[in-house]
Amino acid sequence: MKCIAIIGGGISGLTVLHYLKQRLGDTVEITLFEREASVGGTIRSFKNGPCLFEWGPNGFLDNQPATLELIKELGLTDQLIETQPTARRRYIQIKENLHAVPTTPLDLIQTPLLPLKDKWSLITGIFKKNTPKDCSINDYVSRRFSPRIAQTLVDPFISGIYAGDIKRLHMASAFPKFRRKSRMRSFRGGMGQIIEALDNRYQKHIQTNSEIIGDSSLLFDATIVATPAYAAAKIVENLNPGLSCLLEQIPYAPIAVAGLLFKQDSFKKKPDGFGYLVPSQANKDILGVLIESNVYANRARGEQVMMRVMMGGAHHPAIINDDKEQVIARAIREIDSVYGLSAAPLETFVKLWPKAIPQYEVNYPHWRRSIADQCAKTPGLYLCANYLDGISFNDCINNAKTLALSAGLLSSQSMR
Numbered sequence: 001m002k003c004i005a006i007i008g009g010g011i012s013g014l015t016v017l018h019y020l021k022q023r024l025g026d027t028v029e030i031t032l033f034e035r036e037a038s039v040g041g042t043i044r045s046f047k048n049g050p051c052l053f054e055w056g057p058n059g060f061l062d063n064q065p066a067t068l069e070l071i072k073e074l075g076l077t078d079q080l081i082e083t084q085p086t087a088r089r090r091y092i093q094i095k096e097n098l099h100a101v102p103t104t105p106l107d108l109i110q111t112p113l114l115p116l117k118d119k120w121s122l123i124t125g126i127f128k129k130n131t132p133k134d135c136s137i138n139d140y141v142s143r144r145f146s147p148r149i150a151q152t153l154v155d156p157f158i159s160g161i162y163a164g165d166i167k168r169l170h171m172a173s174a175f176p177k178f179r180r181k182s183r184m185r186s187f188r189g190g191m192g193q194i195i196e197a198l199d200n201r202y203q204k205h206i207q208t209n210s211e212i213i214g215d216s217s218l219l220f221d222a223t224i225v226a227t228p229a230y231a232a233a234k235i236v237e238n239l240n241p242g243l244s245c246l247l248e249q250i251p252y253a254p255i256a257v258a259g260l261l262f263k264q265d266s267f268k269k270k271p272d273g274f275g276y277l278v279p280s281q282a283n284k285d286i287l288g289v290l291i292e293s294n295v296y297a298n299r300a301r302g303e304q305v306m307m308r309v310m311m312g313g314a315h316h317p318a319i320i321n322d323d324k325e326q327v328i329a330r331a332i333r334e335i336d337s338v339y340g341l342s343a344a345p346l347e348t349f350v351k352l353w354p355k356a357i358p359q360y361e362v363n364y365p366h367w368r369r370s371i372a373d374q375c376a377k378t379p380g381l382y383l384c385a386n387y388l389d390g391i392s393f394n395d396c397i398n399n400a401k402t403l404a405l406s407a408g409l410l411s412s413q414s415m416r
């Protein structure tokens with residue numbers, strides 16, 4: 001019987017497993033190898049009594065059909081939840097003050113975030129549709145709209161996704177595509193619920209505590225490497241040194257995530273809305289603050305507030321040298337400076353990601369083509385993870401499904 005290996009049990013690897021099983025049934029032996037004791041990779045939800053801490057993503061937009069189909073196939077559609085009306089307002093922090101992100105034309109006219117000149121460049125920019133996108137996000141937005149719009153509105157928004165630097169990220173590759181009107185969603189039990197469902201369904205095909213190093217993949221007819229790029233570089237080192245060299249080049253931004261649970265009466269100023277983002281020009285190591293219990297129902301008891309403070313990113317990589325106590329202390333100082341604290345948190349959580357998010361920098365299109373060329377030289381070897389063609393939960397599912405169902409992967413010629 002032919003054998004397929006999937007290396008890496010994040011959402012990418014698990015989705016490949018799901019669709020390969022759906023397509024091939026038991027005609028091929030498929031095994032997923034995961035380095036850690038449990039699958040999920042960047043996705044995990046910790047439930048502690050009534051409060052829930054996400055160590056990675058806290059949601060996804062419901063505009064990607066592949067994600068909604070996978071959720072349906074796993075019987076999780078009735079577990080979907082959407083953001084609460086209390087999360088409608090989002091803020092940007094300028095000089096320690098929170099300003100609402102303008103969402104309507106009237107908001108835009110009235111916002112103190114931009115002077116009149118830049119409001120006007122927002123209007124004129126709408127008509128500059130042919131501005132070239134083969135440049136950094138900063139260059140594109142500055143040319144089409146204005147440098148201030150790039151720094152004040154776009155920089156914090158991109159920081160919230162990539163924890164990255166808009167002067168280095170490639171516009172056409174990194175800027176999110178807005179398909180249609182969408183809502184942010186999660187599951188009743190947090191994002192970890194979809195991982196649990198996949199894990200339960202495919203348990204007999206999953207081997208945890210199994211770090212794959214080097215040439216073990218040669219033993220399989222086809223191998224899908226669904227690990228981060230730096231881990232994939234080691235796996236393919238002997239098989240395809242040129243590919244390995246390319247995989248080592250993709251930079252990652254670090255993130256420290258602190259979760260804090262407070263009693264509602266611990267604040268002088270009530271934490272309002274979704275939370276806030278911090279532009280990089282503030283030169284703070286805080287990327288943003290999410291008021292999780294405003295975003296989704298049941299993330300804390302009624303009289304409690306659950307928050308996450310995101311820190312570090314491409315501008316502040318040193319955050320990863322802090323220990324967990326220092327990260328919590330920084331997070332508390334930030335919350336105190338904005339909302340005024342009269343009491344310590346009831347619970348704290350920390351997750352440090354030294355290599356959190358791959359950065360699609362300005363050379364990304366060239367790098368991506370070289371990766372495809374190198375992969376073609378090693379039949380039976382496939383790459384699938386968030387450093388290729390999109391970092392979001394939705395992108396990972398869509399790309400993994402496309403790979404698993406592609407004729408190339410299933411044809412006998414492509415298998416050794």
Ligand SMILES: Cc1cc2nc3c(=O)[nH]c(=O)nc-3n(C[C@H](O)[C@H](O)[C@H](O)COP(=O)(O)OP(=O)(O)OC[C@H]3O[C@@H](n4cnc5c(N)ncnc54)[C@H](O)[C@@H]3O)c2cc1C
Pocket residue numbers: 007008009010011012013033034035036039040041042043055056057058059060210211212213226227228231235255257353356357384385386387391392393394396
């Ligand atoms: C803090 C944070 C917040 C985020 N928030 C959002 C959000 O709100 N919305 C959104 O859409 N996206 C968000 N993302 C991005 C999204 O979560 C990730 O891009 C996605 O989950 C990555 O999935 P993956 O399977 O490609 O990789 P990973 O999740 O990194 O999984 C790779 C797996 O490979 C395993 N592995 C590594 N080396 C080996 C080896 N040698 N052998 C075997 N196994 C190995 C790892 O242990 C891991 O389980 C966030 C990411 C982070 C870090």
